[in-house]
Amino acid sequence: MTKSATAFTTGHRKCKKCRAIIEKGKRVDRRANGLCWYCRNPVVPGQSICEDHWWGMVGRKTGVSVEELKAVLVAQGGHCPYTGVALEPGTMSIVDGPDKGLMWVWEPIGKMRGGVSHSSFVAMCWRVVESDE
Secondary structure (H helix, E strand, O other), rough: OHHHHHHHOOOOOOHHHHHHHHHHHHHHHHHHOOEEOOOEEOOOOOOOOHHHHHHHHHHHHHOHHHHHHHHHHHHHEOHHHHOOOOOOOOEEEEEOOOOOOEEEEEHHHHHOOOOOHHHHHHHHHHHHHHHOO
């Protein structure tokens, strides 16, 4: 038996492709058990990652530090400014605020608002309310 074959059969070394297959299997198992893909901590509801990795993901997507993102949430009192719904990681979206800053909103509101400005969104909501009366 060659040296490389011996190493492979004893489990000491695996090729890059085999390591990738094994890692993918571990991640699938973690997800099935409600654990973070990366660190095995419990996941945020509705997500496949834990709270720490969720904050990091949002920070990378927005280009804002995790500390700043958390400070915005604390400044808002942990509630959506439009609906008053209590916000938790996995149930909220970050959007541009009325004063060119950022604000956290309940995720369905973030999806409805899209890229529309704060004032345009509020005006649109009033139109919906008025047409319903």
